[in-house]
Structures are given as C-alpha cells and as structure tokens.
Amino acid sequence: MASRGPSLPRITDVAALAGVSTSTASKALNDTGQLREETRERVRRAAEQLGFTPDSRGRALSSGRSFTVGLITTDSSGRFSIPIMLGAEDTLSAGEMALVLCDTRDDPLREQHYLRSLVSRRVDGIIVTGRRTEPRAPIDVPIPVVYAFSPSTDPADISVIVDDHGGAASTVQHLLSLGRRRIAHITGPATHHSAQVRAAAAVATAGSSLVGEPMHGEWSERWGRHAVDVLLRSNPEIDAVSCGSDQIARGVCDRLRELGRSVPDDIAVTGYDNWSVMALASRPPLTTVDLELEELGRRTANLLLDAIAGSPHPGEMALPTRLVTRESTLGT
Amino acid sequence: MASRGPSLPRITDVAALAGVSTSTASKALNDTGQLREETRERVRRAAEQLGFTPDSRGRALSSGRSFTVGLITTDSSGRFSIPIMLGAEDTLSAGEMALVLCDTRDDPLREQHYLRSLVSRRVDGIIVTGRRTEPRAPIDVPIPVVYAFSPSTDPADISVIVDDHGGAASTVQHLLSLGRRRIAHITGPATHHSAQVRAAAAVATAGSSLVGEPMHGEWSERWGRHAVDVLLRSNPEIDAVSCGSDQIARGVCDRLRELGRSVPDDIAVTGYDNWSVMALASRPPLTTVDLELEELGRRTANLLLDAIAGSPHPGEMALPTRLVTRESTLGT
DNA sequence: TTCATCAAGGAAAACGTATTCTGGATTTTC
DNA sequence: GAAAATCCAGAATACGTTTTCCTTGATGAA
Structure with a gap:
C-alpha cells in the first residue's frame, strides 16, 4: 500500500x-x-x-517453515536467561534461524498472548526459560518445545537443566581437597529449589565435615554478612564457608574481613553462579561455580533443531557446571 | 514436507x-x-x-508488512541494552509486532550477516543499540531505523539518547542543595564519551564548588577505592563525591568507611546508573541517577512505529534521567 | 529410421491470506 | 411497475517463493 x-x-x-x-x-x-x-x-x-x-515470507509460505523460533522467558531481569538467550541465538543464527523474544514478566495472560502470537507466526519451535530452577507447567502448543533452566513437569518433554547438585558438590569437594574439615553452608531461601538442591549436595558431599545445618536466608550480601555473625557465635572454629550464591559469598567475605578473619587463610569461601560483577569485585575474588549458561543455550537450541527436524530427544538433560578457582580459596 | x-x-x-x-x-x-x-x-x-x-506468513505476504522488527545490539552483556529491549518489546507486542533479536558481539561481519537476514525477512523496521554512548556509523538498509542509546553519526537519522549532561548535573545540583561546597568528581576513562559528558556537566554545574579536576579511571569499584586514597591525600577537606557510575561510588563508599569517614555525614556520595545490584547493596545505599532505559526503549519503539507508518521524526532526542535519592546523601 | 533416454528449462500449482472486482438479490424511488 | 440504488457475498487476483510436472530438443542405442 x-x-x-x-x-x-x-x-x-x-x-x-x-x-x-x-x-x-x-x-x-x-x-x-x-x-x-x-x-x-x-x-x-x-x-x-x-x-x-x-523474501523469506514467500519462502516461508512455500516451504511450510518460518525459519523462526520463539523464546519465552519469565525472567525480565535477565540475570539467567540472557546468557541462555545469547547461546541459543548463537546456534540458531548459524542455521539462518531468527529468534523472537517474548518476555512474559511472569504474567500468565501475557504468556497466553505470546503463545498465540508465536503460533500465528508458525514458528518452527519454542524455547521456554525462566529465572528459577523449579519445574514449570508445560505449555500446550502444536509445535516442538524445549525447556531450558526451568524444566517441564512433564518428563516426556525435552528439558535442559543445570546440574546444580554436581555444581555444589564440586565446591565442597574442592574445599575438602584443600584440607578444610569444618565447613559451613550458607544459602538462599529454603523455599527455593536451587537452594534446596545445593544444600543437599553440600550435606551429602561434606559428610561429617559439615558444621551445623545449612543456613537459609535471602540471596543477598546482607544475609551473607548477617549469617557470618550468627555462624561465628555458635561455631567459631569453622575453616570454610560454601555459599549458595556469589552475592552471599561476597557478603561473607566482607564481614569476615571486617571481623579480622583472613580469607582464605583462616576461612576459605566459595560462591556460586560466577556472576562476574560479584565474583570478581569481591575481596578476595571468589572461587565459584560457573553455570555455563551460554552452553546451555546452545545445547537447548540444538535439541530444538533436532526436534524440529523430526528426531526429538525427550527427557531431562543436566549439563555439567565448571568450578572456577580464585583467591577466596587459593590465596594469592 | x-x-x-x-x-x-x-x-x-x-x-x-x-x-x-x-x-x-x-x-x-x-x-x-x-x-x-x-x-x-x-x-x-x-x-x-x-x-x-x-497464519501470519500469509498475512505478511498479502499485506506487504511482516509485523516484525529487528533489534540489533552490540552489547552482549546486556547491562544497558536489556532494559531498552524490554521497553521496546513492551510497546511493540501491544501492537502485535514481534521483535527478533540480533547480537552482533561487536563483530562487523556478524552485523552484516544480521542485516542481510533482517532485510530478507522484510522486517518493518530496525532498532540499533549498543553499550556505549558514542555515536556510531549508521547502517544502510532500505527500512526505517531508529538508534537507541548510541546515536547515529548522521543527524538526519532518528536517534534516542540519554540526557547524560542533565543527569550528571542533577546529582551535583542535589549535592549543592544539601549545602556541600567542596565536591570531587570521580569517573571512568577519559576516552569514554559518557565519562566526558558527565565530567563536563559536573564541572559546569559545581562551578567553584568543584575540588580539583575530574578524576578519570576504570569503571570499577577498585578504581573508586583507589581514587579515594589519592583524593584524600591532596584534598582532605572534601565534603562530597560525585561519581560517574554506581560501581565507582560503591568503591568510594567502601573505602571511606574503612578510613573512618562517615557517609553521608562527613562526605556525601552519589552514583550513576541506578544499577540496583550496586546501588542497593552499597553501604549506605546510593543516591544515583536512573537512566530510565525501559522508557527509552518504549520511546524508541514508538518512534519506529511512527517511521514505519510513514511519518518519521528525524533528529536526536535526549530523554531526561531521574534522580533517585538514598542514604548516601540523605543519611537515615 | 525409430524409439528410449536424458539434459535443460518453462508452465503451472501450491503455500494462506487480503482485497478488488463483479454480479445477483433486495430494497428504494419516482 | 420499471429504474435505480443498496446490500451481500462469491470469484478472481495478488503477494513472492518453491516445487512438481511437462515440453522440447538432443543424444544414443537398436
């Protein structure tokens, strides 16, 4: 016109x-x-x-494919879904597929709206991701779907998740290998699946070397600082703290330094997430667990491509994490 | 098939x-x-x-429009472009437009690749954004384009930017209104456009109340801490520090506290960016400047929709920032 | 010479929708 | 009661590709 x-x-x-x-x-x-x-x-x-x-519109119509996949995320802030998105986009764009972004802001109405929109665009597939590791209700569309980070509750769906158990275990294993035998675990809310899993892994891996119970609180530096006060009051003899997030670990480091305890000489500290702005800015920089989310995004995209091609690999696939060692456990 | x-x-x-x-x-x-x-x-x-x-493929073909816009960003990390993206998506999805994401990772080859892809998809428009405020070379496509955050070097293009000058001025104005008369400015690399603009605004606004020259360094907490040492050596009498970023401001606060200077009683501190993970976690929380990037994204999308509709508004539009006051200048 | 084979490229249909044009039926007008 | 206006809905076409089928001419074999 x-x-x-x-x-x-x-x-x-x-x-x-x-x-x-x-x-x-x-x-x-x-x-x-x-x-x-x-x-x-x-x-x-x-x-x-x-x-x-x-003109790919013509091509799309003729070929029956749109060469487009949708990404539905509930995670506006993007701390976790951004790297996943980038990884997925990396893989997809190599295959000339475009990625259309849909942020539901955790609103079921918006999610419905976006699903209708994606179906109407006849996207070849959909990636669903969120900011929590809790399994989520599957979406109902006549299109291949892969769940990333937040798996589907339906085991017949295709889900790619982080091996949180293995990740937490690797930090404790690392602390044990350094000779630490009085290890505390400070983590996020007990209502969070990820905190639960990481705490369970810490308990299982540390065995008798774990001091007290895992301590649950907020995912914040403030809680890390506060937890140190509580912890040292009841267990002054600890020699390591395994934390459920880098934010908590940074708070722990700050408070320990203020109390005159040396990290890592007196007490070694580990974080979780390898969120660089926390892990690197911490004093000292944190030994932590990298979730390899970009790789997770790439794997997700590849699984989706397989499903689109007609050979889906259903089930839940847990991807390994990577331990990153820095001064908070190794000294300088 | x-x-x-x-x-x-x-x-x-x-x-x-x-x-x-x-x-x-x-x-x-x-x-x-x-x-x-x-x-x-x-x-x-x-x-x-x-x-x-x-089926929107049929509709697209028939109507001559694809109801899709492309977003090209050079900013993988997403610190700035994510909020812009979300704002744009907000506006666009209300109009049944989809947003396809293209992260060039600062690679001109990838940028070319994505441009070809977007043109082949016959997107109705393109948003270009980046992580720096430096003007960038325009892209050459036969499609409406709006530049967000990083303006185009061509004044005939449509660009939406942050009013960095006004933002920095507002922090200094705030400090002056609190009676502070010996204000220092600590900011990022002199080679960064945003650092330059903010420093110039601080100088112009503070006038004779500015102590020394703006201090340029990295955008890091470490530089903030170091700058405090340097500053107090030559100018121990300062009563306020205006910082070029929240990271720097957080470093400044940490170091001041370690040196026994009270913030804000002895020295008031302001940040920049309202990056919540820094501004809120700082002790004390930071008075800072919110860039209103989501709003910038929405405005960008609206300008793009206008351009698509055939009535473009060429030129550079600077959006106001918002001063957020917290304990680092107001006390508790 | 005749028939089968094959290479090369064109004609036509298909994908799914929107729109313009056209014609029949109904209603209005004088 | 005939002509004009109006209403309703179907036929045809367009959008830009890809793909299937078909035609033509050439080549080779019997």
Missing part, C-alpha cells in the same frame, strides 16, 4: 534480467534442479547486479 | 465449515467488507470451533 520507494527486486526481476523463467532462477539460486552451469552463473550475476535478497 | 500431524486449520476450513467463501470468511474475521452480522457471527463461531489462528 504505502509505496516504500522503489520496492526491492523480486526473483521475477532477476529472472527477467537473466532471460530465464522464475522457476529457473529459483533453481539457479538454490542450487537445485538441472541447469547448465553457465545458466546458473548468469542468474547469479543478475541477482548480484540487482542486489536481490530473497 | 514433514507432516506435523494434523496441520492447523486454514481460513478455507473455517469458510467451509461456515458455508461461505474464503473471502467472506476473511472479511468476517477482520471486520472489513460488507457482511450481514449473522454471517460474521457464523464465521466467528466456526473459527472458534476449529481453533483457527490466522
């Missing part, structure tokens, strides 16, 4: 310039059909000369 | 069920054309019954 100046060249323009039919032009540009090499070349030159870019 | 089970109903199915032609069905569902209300209703019921969702 609104004439956008001289509209972009269509394949018929290319065909006309090359002196062939549109079907021949299509075959030439897509390397299909039976054509003389000289003809192909002529068409290619014509396309080049006109600056022809195929 | 791959039969995705019973494929989704098309408008012809709806038409058949309602006993009308496809054109009538289309008109009924879009509230266009001349139809008896009873006919419309019958078609609507048929669509409802079949769970019909119009």
Whole structure:
C-alpha cells in the first residue's frame, strides 16, 4: 500500500534480467534442479547486479517453515536467561534461524498472548526459560518445545537443566581437597529449589565435615554478612564457608574481613553462579561455580533443531557446571 | 514436507465449515467488507470451533508488512541494552509486532550477516543499540531505523539518547542543595564519551564548588577505592563525591568507611546508573541517577512505529534521567 | 529410421491470506 | 411497475517463493 520507494527486486526481476523463467532462477539460486552451469552463473550475476535478497515470507509460505523460533522467558531481569538467550541465538543464527523474544514478566495472560502470537507466526519451535530452577507447567502448543533452566513437569518433554547438585558438590569437594574439615553452608531461601538442591549436595558431599545445618536466608550480601555473625557465635572454629550464591559469598567475605578473619587463610569461601560483577569485585575474588549458561543455550537450541527436524530427544538433560578457582580459596 | 500431524486449520476450513467463501470468511474475521452480522457471527463461531489462528506468513505476504522488527545490539552483556529491549518489546507486542533479536558481539561481519537476514525477512523496521554512548556509523538498509542509546553519526537519522549532561548535573545540583561546597568528581576513562559528558556537566554545574579536576579511571569499584586514597591525600577537606557510575561510588563508599569517614555525614556520595545490584547493596545505599532505559526503549519503539507508518521524526532526542535519592546523601 | 533416454528449462500449482472486482438479490424511488 | 440504488457475498487476483510436472530438443542405442 504505502509505496516504500522503489520496492526491492523480486526473483521475477532477476529472472527477467537473466532471460530465464522464475522457476529457473529459483533453481539457479538454490542450487537445485538441472541447469547448465553457465545458466546458473548468469542468474547469479543478475541477482548480484540487482542486489536481490530473497523474501523469506514467500519462502516461508512455500516451504511450510518460518525459519523462526520463539523464546519465552519469565525472567525480565535477565540475570539467567540472557546468557541462555545469547547461546541459543548463537546456534540458531548459524542455521539462518531468527529468534523472537517474548518476555512474559511472569504474567500468565501475557504468556497466553505470546503463545498465540508465536503460533500465528508458525514458528518452527519454542524455547521456554525462566529465572528459577523449579519445574514449570508445560505449555500446550502444536509445535516442538524445549525447556531450558526451568524444566517441564512433564518428563516426556525435552528439558535442559543445570546440574546444580554436581555444581555444589564440586565446591565442597574442592574445599575438602584443600584440607578444610569444618565447613559451613550458607544459602538462599529454603523455599527455593536451587537452594534446596545445593544444600543437599553440600550435606551429602561434606559428610561429617559439615558444621551445623545449612543456613537459609535471602540471596543477598546482607544475609551473607548477617549469617557470618550468627555462624561465628555458635561455631567459631569453622575453616570454610560454601555459599549458595556469589552475592552471599561476597557478603561473607566482607564481614569476615571486617571481623579480622583472613580469607582464605583462616576461612576459605566459595560462591556460586560466577556472576562476574560479584565474583570478581569481591575481596578476595571468589572461587565459584560457573553455570555455563551460554552452553546451555546452545545445547537447548540444538535439541530444538533436532526436534524440529523430526528426531526429538525427550527427557531431562543436566549439563555439567565448571568450578572456577580464585583467591577466596587459593590465596594469592 | 514433514507432516506435523494434523496441520492447523486454514481460513478455507473455517469458510467451509461456515458455508461461505474464503473471502467472506476473511472479511468476517477482520471486520472489513460488507457482511450481514449473522454471517460474521457464523464465521466467528466456526473459527472458534476449529481453533483457527490466522497464519501470519500469509498475512505478511498479502499485506506487504511482516509485523516484525529487528533489534540489533552490540552489547552482549546486556547491562544497558536489556532494559531498552524490554521497553521496546513492551510497546511493540501491544501492537502485535514481534521483535527478533540480533547480537552482533561487536563483530562487523556478524552485523552484516544480521542485516542481510533482517532485510530478507522484510522486517518493518530496525532498532540499533549498543553499550556505549558514542555515536556510531549508521547502517544502510532500505527500512526505517531508529538508534537507541548510541546515536547515529548522521543527524538526519532518528536517534534516542540519554540526557547524560542533565543527569550528571542533577546529582551535583542535589549535592549543592544539601549545602556541600567542596565536591570531587570521580569517573571512568577519559576516552569514554559518557565519562566526558558527565565530567563536563559536573564541572559546569559545581562551578567553584568543584575540588580539583575530574578524576578519570576504570569503571570499577577498585578504581573508586583507589581514587579515594589519592583524593584524600591532596584534598582532605572534601565534603562530597560525585561519581560517574554506581560501581565507582560503591568503591568510594567502601573505602571511606574503612578510613573512618562517615557517609553521608562527613562526605556525601552519589552514583550513576541506578544499577540496583550496586546501588542497593552499597553501604549506605546510593543516591544515583536512573537512566530510565525501559522508557527509552518504549520511546524508541514508538518512534519506529511512527517511521514505519510513514511519518518519521528525524533528529536526536535526549530523554531526561531521574534522580533517585538514598542514604548516601540523605543519611537515615 | 525409430524409439528410449536424458539434459535443460518453462508452465503451472501450491503455500494462506487480503482485497478488488463483479454480479445477483433486495430494497428504494419516482 | 420499471429504474435505480443498496446490500451481500462469491470469484478472481495478488503477494513472492518453491516445487512438481511437462515440453522440447538432443543424444544414443537398436
């Protein structure tokens, strides 16, 4: 309707310039059909000369695929879903797939709205992700779906999650290997699945080297600082603290320093998440667990591509974490 | 090709069920054309019954619009572009527009790749954003473009930026209004446009109340701490520090507290960015400048929609910031 | 010479929707 | 009661590709 100046060249323009039919032009540009090499070349030159870019709307309609996948996230702040998104986009864009972003802001109405929109766009697949590790209700669409970070409650769905148990175990293992035998665990709310899992892993791995019960509080520096006060009152002899997040660990380090306890000489501290702004700014920098979320995003995208291609791999896949050692356990 | 089970109903199915032609069905569902209300209703019921969702690929082809806009960002980390993205998505999704995400990772090759992809998708418009406030080279596409945060170097393009000058001025103004007359400014690298602008604003606003020259360093807590040492050595009498970022301000607060100076009683401190993880975790919490990036994203999207609709508003539009006052200047 | 084979490329249909055009039926007007 | 206006809905076409099918001419074999 609104004439956008001289509209972009269509394949018929290319065909006309090359002196062939549109079907021949299509075959030439897509390397299909039976054509003389000289003809192909002529068409290619014509396309080049006109600056022809195929209209993917036409292609989508014709091929039955939209070469688009939707990403639904509940995590506006993006602390976790951003890296996942970037990883997914990395993989997808290599396959000429576009990623459309939908942030539900945890509103079921918005989620419904976005689902309708994605279905109406006939996206080839959908990635669902969130900011919590709690399993979530599956979405109901006639399109392949992969859940990332927050798995689906339906085990028949495809979910990719972080191996939180292994991650927490690796920090405690690390502390044990350094000879620490009086280890405390300070983490987030007991109502959070991730805090639960990490605490359970710490308990299981430390065994008799764990001092007291895991301490649950907020995911904040303030709680880290406060927990240190409580902890040292009842257990002044601890030699390590395994924390459920980098924020907590940073608070722990700050408070220990203020109390004159040296980290890591007196007490080693580990964080969790490898959130660089916390882990690196902490004094000292934190030994922590990297969730490898970009890799998780890439794996998610690959699983989705497989499902789109017709060979889904259902089930829950837990990806390994990576222990990053820094001064908070190793000294300088 | 791959039969995705019973494929989704098309408008012809709806038409058949309602006993009308496809054109009538289309008109009924879009509230266009001349139809008896009873006919419309019958078609609507048929669509409802079949769970019909119009295929936007067909619609895109037919209407000449794709109802999609691309977002190109160079800012993988997302500290600035995420809120902008969310704001834009907010506005766009209300208009049934989808947002496809392209992270160039500052690689010109990737940028080219994404531009080709967006043009081939015939997106209705493009938003370009980055992590620095430096003007950037415009992109060359036959599609409406709006630049957000990083303006285009071409003044004829549409750019939406933050009023950094006003923001920095507002913190100094605030300090002056509290009676502070010996104000220092600690900020980021002199090579950064934003540091330059903020420093210039501080100088201009503070006038003779500015102590020494603006101090340039990294955007880090470490630099904030170090700068305090340097500053107090030469100017022990200061009563306020205006910082170029929340990270720097947090470092400043930490060091001042370690040196026994009270914030804000002895020395008031202001940050910049209202990055909650820094501004709220700081002791004390920071008075700072909120960039209102979500609003910037919304404005950007609206300008883009205007441009798509054929009435662009060229030029550079600077959006006001918002001063957020907390304990670092007001006490408890 | 005749028939089968094959290479090369064109014609036509398909994808799903929106829109313009057209024609029949009904109502209005004189 | 005939002509004009109005209402309603279907037919046809367009959007830009891809793909299937078909035609043509050439080549080879019998």
